[in-house]
Amino acid sequence: MPDRTIVCRCEDLTLQGIRDIISSGLTTMEEVKRLTRCGMGPCQGRTCGGIVANEIARATGVAIEDVAPPTYRPPIKPVKLGLFLRTGTPGDRTGASGLSATAAGAPACDPTGGDHHA
16 A cells, blocks of 8 residues: 555544554554544444554564554444434423333432422
8 A cells, every 4th residue: 555545534644654653663553542543433433443453463473463453442332422412302201212210210309309208
C-alpha cells in the first residue's frame, strides 16, 4: 500500500503516520491507540485495527497473532444515543425500551415534585 493510504478514516491517519509512530518505539496496539486515537472512532477499530496490528507485527518481527489487542471500554461497538434517551411525553415513565419504570419495579413519582412515600 502507498504510504499516503488512509488507515484510520475516523481519525484521518495514514499508513506512513502509523509506520512513523511504530518506528519511534511505540510497538503495541495500546500505545498507538493512546497516541493517535486510532481505534477510538465510530468504527472502534474494526476498519483500522487489523492494518495497525499487521504493521506492528511486520516492524517488530512477531507473528500477528502475538500482537496484543488494545483495551476496549464500553460501548465496544457504536450505540445510538437514542437508546439511552427517554421517549414519550413529560410525566410518561416509559423509556426507550418501551417498558414503564413502574412496571419494572421502580417507585412511582409525581412530576410536580410531591412525595408519595410519606
